[in-house]
Amino acid sequence: MTNYVLRRLLSIVALAFGISVLVFLIIRLIPGDPAIALLGTNAGDASLVARLHHQLGLDQPVHVQYLRWIGNVLRGNFGYSYGDQRTVSSLLAANFPATIQLTLAGLALSLIFGSLLGVLAAVRRNRPADTVTMGVALTCMSIPSFWLGLLLILLFAVKIPIFDVVGGTSLKGLVLPAVTLALGSIGFNARFVRSSVINAQQQKHVITARAKGITAWQVFRKHVLRNAMLPILTIVGLQVGQLISGVVIVETVFSRPGIGRLLVQSILSKDYLTVQAVVLIIAVIYAVTNLLVDLLYPVLDPRVGNR
Structure with missing residues (x-):
């Protein structure tokens, strides 16, 4: 029974890892720039867009973005929602x-x-x-x-x-x-x-x-x-x-x-x-x-x- 429980727990970890990779990649296939969506009428200022890209980490390679995000998640930090101006954990x-x-x-x-x-x-x-x-x-x-x-x-x-x-x-x-x-x-x-x-x-x-x-x-x-x-x-x-x-x-x-x-x-x-x-x-x-x-x-x- 113990081995069965351990195998199932490992399968949950593997499933969570696979889901995290899929959702991380799929959400980035949605057309549009999140920085521009957040800035709204101020999106015409290229410097503001570039600064928000840097704050969101969107100027980094995709694998670096994922490792940074999953590392924070494992520490209980889901990040910050710029749209709602509060942490994702508080939203959840x-x-x-x-x-x-x-x-x-x-x-x-x-x-x-x-x-x-x-x-x-x-x-x-x-x-x-x-x-x-x-x-x-x-x-x-x-x-x-x-x-x-x-x-x-x-x-x-x-x-x-x-x-x-x-x-x-x-x-x-x-x-x-x-x-x-x-x-x-x-x-x-x-x-x-x-x-x-x-x-x-x-x-x-x-x-x-x-x-x-x-x-x-x-x-x-x-x-x-x-x-x-x-x-x-x-x-x-x-x-x-x-x-x-x-x-x-x-x-x-x-x-x-x-x-x-x-x-x-x-x-x-x-x-x-x-x-x-x-x-x-x-x-x-x-x-x-x-x-x-x-x-x-x-x-x-x-x-x-x-x-």
Whole structure:
């Protein structure tokens, strides 16, 4: 087990290194000069442009820029955002909690309602309830989040003013963004849970339990549901990454503070250091979450650890 954990930790380090190199190079392929974008109307002064190039380190070779940046990151220094006139670390600290709040809310909604719909469809397999539930799940997966967000704002913030329109960080302001973020995952979870429950119902120990005269509810609760829910853990790691990437759109649509909206604004303003920091952190969170899932799975299912 120790060797496995060490191998996974090394893979996370390698992944973070690869992501850092890719984002460092790709962001520099975006057309335009960040110094000119920052100077705005003063960009006509060549001396000011040259001075800002020097301050940003853009006058150095690319490999020197990367080594300088990654060295600072390893020391906990993500650099300085000239666009916001503050350190990148302070920007991340100010926006990260709102993103975590939205991601956890979306994950909770997707797991709860996706599991309920999946179990209902499996129990009513090949019946009208199954067809309707899977139709709802497919619809949830097909609706674009940006369109759904605008529709929810129109219905529940403008026509029926129940929730905050945009920018809300309270519980009322969290509802619409969380629903928008979670809807696609709800449909995916419903289809996945349905398949898991149907597969669990066909296992030999379940058939044996029924033959012994155990009530249908006891068989379902002790033998079917428990085994069917376990595979959900394997997709939680994937969904966390999907939800964190989805906040880029949701936070922008709802003008909600967070690293997703910060990323969009930083790309538009060509704030290299902020973009690199946000993408790197998202990649590390995704990798660490999947590592935790891999470590928890043998604990919840000892059969996996014995293989």
